[in-house]
Amino acid sequence: xxxxxxxxxxxxxxxxxxxxxxxxxxxxxxxxxxxxxxxxxxxxxxxxxxxxxxxxxxxxxxxxxxxxxxxxxxxxxxxxxxxxxxxxxxxxxxxxxxxxxxxxxxxxxxxxxxxxxxxxxxxxxxxxxxxxxxxxxxxxxxxxxxxxxxxxxxxxxxxxxxxxxxxxxxxxxxxxxxxxxxxxxxxxxxxxxxxxxxxxxxxxxxxxxxxxxxxxxxxxxxxxxxxxxxxxxxxxxxxxxxxxxxxxxxxxxxxxxxxxxxxxxxxxxxxxxxxxxxxxxxxxxxxxxxxxxxxxxxxxxxxxxxxxxxxxxxxxxxxxxxxxxxxxxxxxxxxxxxxxxxxxxxxxxxxxxxxxxxxxxxxxxxxxxxxxxxxxxxxxxxxxxxxxxxxxxxxxxxxxxxxxxxxxxxxxxxxxxxxxxxxxxxxxxxxxxxxxxxxxxxxxxxxxxxxxxxxxxxxxxxxxxxxxxxxxxxxxxxxxxxxxxxxxxxxxxxxxxxxxxxxxxxxxxxxxxxxxxxxxxxxxxxxxxxxxxxxxxxxxxxxxxxxxxxxxxxxxxxxxxxxxxxxxxxxxxxxxxxxxxxxxxxxxxxxxxxxxxxxxxxxxxxxxxxxxxxxxxxxxxxxxxxxxxxxxxxxxxxxxxxxxxxxxxxxxxxxxxxxxxxxxxxxxxxxxxxxxxxxxxxxxxxxx
Numbered sequence: 001x002x003x004x005x006x007x008x009x010x011x012x013x014x015x016x017x018x019x020x021x022x023x024x025x026x027x028x029x030x031x032x033x034x035x036x037x038x039x040x041x042x043x044x045x046x047x048x049x050x051x052x053x054x055x056x057x058x059x060x061x062x063x064x065x066x067x068x069x070x071x072x073x074x075x076x077x078x079x080x081x082x083x084x085x086x087x088x089x090x091x092x093x094x095x096x097x098x099x100x101x102x103x104x105x106x107x108x109x110x111x112x113x114x115x116x117x118x119x120x121x122x123x124x125x126x127x128x129x130x131x132x133x134x135x136x137x138x139x140x141x142x143x144x145x146x147x148x149x150x151x152x153x154x155x156x157x158x159x160x161x162x163x164x165x166x167x168x169x170x171x172x173x174x175x176x177x178x179x180x181x182x183x184x185x186x187x188x189x190x191x192x193x194x195x196x197x198x199x200x201x202x203x204x205x206x207x208x209x210x211x212x213x214x215x216x217x218x219x220x221x222x223x224x225x226x227x228x229x230x231x232x233x234x235x236x237x238x239x240x241x242x243x244x245x246x247x248x249x250x251x252x253x254x255x256x257x258x259x260x261x262x263x264x265x266x267x268x269x270x271x272x273x274x275x276x277x278x279x280x281x282x283x284x285x286x287x288x289x290x291x292x293x294x295x296x297x298x299x300x301x302x303x304x305x306x307x308x309x310x311x312x313x314x315x316x317x318x319x320x321x322x323x324x325x326x327x328x329x330x331x332x333x334x335x336x337x338x339x340x341x342x343x344x345x346x347x348x349x350x351x352x353x354x355x356x357x358x359x360x361x362x363x364x365x366x367x368x369x370x371x372x373x374x375x376x377x378x379x380x381x382x383x384x385x386x387x388x389x390x391x392x393x394x395x396x397x398x399x400x401x402x403x404x405x406x407x408x409x410x411x412x413x414x415x416x417x418x419x420x421x422x423x424x425x426x427x428x429x430x431x432x433x434x435x436x437x438x439x440x441x442x443x444x445x446x447x448x449x450x451x452x453x454x455x456x457x458x459x460x461x462x463x464x465x466x467x468x469x470x471x472x473x474x475x476x477x478x479x480x481x482x483x484x485x486x487x488x489x490x491x492x493x494x495x496x497x498x499x500x501x502x503x504x505x506x507x508x509x510x511x512x513x514x515x516x517x518x519x520x521x522x523x524x525x526x527x528x529x530x531x532x533x534x535x536x537x538x539x540x541x542x543x544x545x546x547x548x549x550x551x552x553x554x555x556x557x558x559x560x561x562x563x564x565x566x567x568x569x570x571x572x573x574x575x576x577x578x579x580x581x582x583x584x585x586x587x588x589x590x591x592x593x594x595x596x597x598x599x600x601x602x603x604x605x606x607x608x609x610x611x612x613x614x615x616x617x618x619x620x621x622x623x624x625x626x627x628x629x630x631x632x633x634x635x636x637x638x639x640x641x642x643x644x645x646x647x648x649x650x651x652x653x654x655x656x657x658x659x660x661x662x663x664x665x666x667x668x669x670x671x672x673x674x675x676x677x678x679x680x681x682x683x684x685x686x687x688x
Contacts, residue, residue: 004061008047014040019071020081023064030089035078060093075332083306095303106131115196146239148178151199257320263366270370302327317341384427390580401526406587408530409450410595416602419454420595436598455542532557540566556588637662
């Protein structure tokens with residue numbers, strides 16, 4: 001690991017003009033390429049205190065052994081040079097999108113004497129007109145099959161074409177009218193090229209001209225009583241319409257645009273692109289990348305634009321590019337795109353209308369692609385095994401942690417403080433054993449005390465269950481420490497019924513058939529807490545107080561993805577590409593999701609609460625009837641018992657209970673707006 005100060009250039013050596021810089025390692029390999037409006041400011045940022053750098057940036061500068069730069073005259077030139085160097089050197093610390101599949105294109109080889117229509121993949125060739133990409137090759141073949149009725153362009157390979165020309169007999173498509181058979185001279189090279197160009201025009205979105213022409217010829221043939229020709233023209237027009245229907249109209253103004261959306265987490269990002277031509281979605285692409293550098297959404301978009309259009313020219317670059325966030329140098333990127341297209345390109349974020357609605361769809365596809373990628377990665381047995389082994393090695397465990405429990409605290413400014421517990425076994429989520437907790441030991445916001453309480457309650461209950469079943473023997477010391485909770489006399493998981501909630505009054509507590517709470521009888525090998533040193537210390541202290549010393553504890557701090565161990569001053573930094581870090585992140589994120597879902601549900605329930613909720617025997621239907629009859633809870637509070645009895649379904653005893661409950665919760669004094677002195681009228685008609 002190199003010390004960045006050993007190769008740090010003097011500030012006066014770095015120019016303050018636009019340029020591109022390269023970091024090289026000790027073997028002179030380029031490991032990172034970047035661009036800057038001001039080289040001096042940008043490069044100097046890499047040589048600040050390592051503690052202030054993002055972990056991925058810190059890894060890069062400590063891996064590097066030198067830095068060099070090239071000065072350019074404009075930001076556009078910097079963008080072009082950056083793309084060229086990334087393509088040339090393939091730096092390990094630059095974001096590189098990788099296709100989640102090889103997308104097929106519909107290609108017309110206009111560079112041949114007799115152009116051919118075919119499915120092509122891979123790098124694009126000069127002189128070939130491409131349409132797409134398509135999701136599946138069969139979608140291209142269906143479209144081509146429909147269009148060959150009207151544009152009978154050659155589709156055969158060079159070998160088949162030469163063999164037909166040698167024998168003087170066309171292939172089957174030539175006999176059934178889906179090829180003009182240039183191989184045997186039925187059409188001249190000029191006539192065949194004109195067919196191919198018409199085919200390209202139709203695929204490019206200029207569809208109305210051809211359909212109107214076919215319909216006009218059909219009507220003329222019918223007037224001349226050439227009914228067979230009219231029927232053939234009718235079928236041709238229907239075939240073209242069916243080919244058009246395969247691409248749904250999404251933008252009514254015949255827009256040519258690419259829509260780009262990004263879904264990301266701390267380690268990976270998925271990018272989806274919809275290609276809209278003539279107002280129709282002509283193709284879709286999806287990429288996934290590891291976030292090997294410290295980059296935000298705008299940076300991901302800029303990298304995507306470079307890789308998407310770096311090799312494109314002309315119409316392959318659309319008139320509009322719609323993105324979720326503008327690159328840092330949006331003006332320079334727009335100018336670069338315009339140079340590649342040969343005309344103005346609009347790079348912007350859609351704000352309203354059909355384009356924004358379509359962007360929501362693209363974003364949803366990106367989210368699904370990222371989720372599917374993670375699911376595939378998590379479902380691989382070899383990957384899960386490697387992840388568990390990496391965790392065991394990093395944390396110094398004797399065996400791989402086959403059962404992991406993760407805890408998270410959630411609240412809203414100190415209100416509705418709750419906690420979650422999620423369980424992963426063999427690297428997979430066990431949602432049936434998730435549990436949630438209410439913090440009861442104190443009021444207010446204190447994540448450290450909350451974590452101590454939750455861990456203590458969970459494992460105290462576990463020990464009590466073991467004592468009750470006789471599987472553990474309690475010692476006097478542990479009984480005094482843990483409130484008669486026993487200390488384990490052995491280690492390792494013990495087969496037992498499903499996990500229970502931490503205490504009988506926690507919400508959603510599973511119970512056995514006889515009504516008793518299920519047991520906390522299956523201990524984890526690893527406890528993960530969402531947080532850093534303070535939360536880890538609190539969890540460890542809770543276990544120590546119960547006499548439990550055979551369960552490992554660690555914390556995962558979200559901001560820098562650092563793993564903290566008890567009593568260690570420095571965190572364990574797992575490699576960014578580590579499967580172990582990826583698994584810990586998934587466990588932590590799932591605990592956070594589960595906790596915040598519970599917290600929001602509790603808050604919503606509290607907001608919707610009403611004084612009528614405390615009236616025994618008063619159901620939802622009769623509460624709504626009372627509020628509807630009087631108009632609000634305030635007016636109901638002012639009503640007499642006899643007036644309450646007038647509501648259908650409300651007897652005198654219930655009316656007395658309602659009046660008593662409302663009287664007990666009556667406000668002591670009217671609320672006053674301190675700025676105006678105005679009395680604020682109570683209006684709680686929605687509380688029911």
